Amino acid sequence: MNGKDTELLQLAADYRDSLRQSVYFVRQLDVEAELSAAQLSLLNMVADDGLRVSAIAANLGMKVPSATEAIKRLETFGYLERSTDPEDSRAVVIRLSESGREIVTQSNTRRNELMAELLARLSPAQQECLRAAIPVIAQLNSTFTQGN
Missing domain, CATH: 1.20.5 (Single alpha-helices involved in coiled-coils or other helix-helix interfaces)
Structure with a gap:
């Protein structure tokens, strides 16, 4: 090497x-939040177009039955809903409900405010280093997502 x-x-x-x-x-x-970080992560994951259960499981690094249980729990709260996948009528897509969208917005706002308080403790130079690293991390994430 x-x-x-x-x-x-x-x-x-x-x-x-x-x-x-x-x-x-x-x-x-x-x-103290109503949603755990894992629950909010799942809700954020389906916020745009929704996802199949298998994709949610893969993104969470768990087996489909475990993801299904997490989804059912959030459905019980009224935050998620199921719909037929327009590309495959046999498959189901998990999407945010209106109340799910509201709780995601509230939770993300609260967590962003808490994070901003912590970031304020960094020097301006440290904040700039972090700001500069974010596009690099996003590119790395994109490369992973695309399977390259």
């Missing part, structure tokens, strides 16, 4: 560790 490979492996390890710590942090950001 050459030096460049070793550097990339270390960057990968550091990045993964940072992401893991960020996930822990974000999950604890608003423990």
Whole structure:
């Protein structure tokens, strides 16, 4: 293994560790909230066009039966609804209900406000570094999403 490979492996390890710590942090950001971080993540995931249960499970890193249980719980609260997939009438797409859209907006606003309070503790230079990193992370996420 050459030096460049070793550097990339270390960057990968550091990045993964940072992401893991960020996930822990974000999950604890608003423990008083009506929705858990996992529930809000699922609701945000289907906010645009909705998704099939199998895609939700894959995005959450769980098996379909576990995702189905999480979906059923949110359906019980009235936040999700099922509809026929327009591309395959045998399949179901999970979408936000109107009340789901409202709770997602409220929850995201609250969590963004809490995060902004924490980001205000960073120096302007640190805030700029974070701002500059976001497009790079978005590109990396896009590459992963596209399967490249």
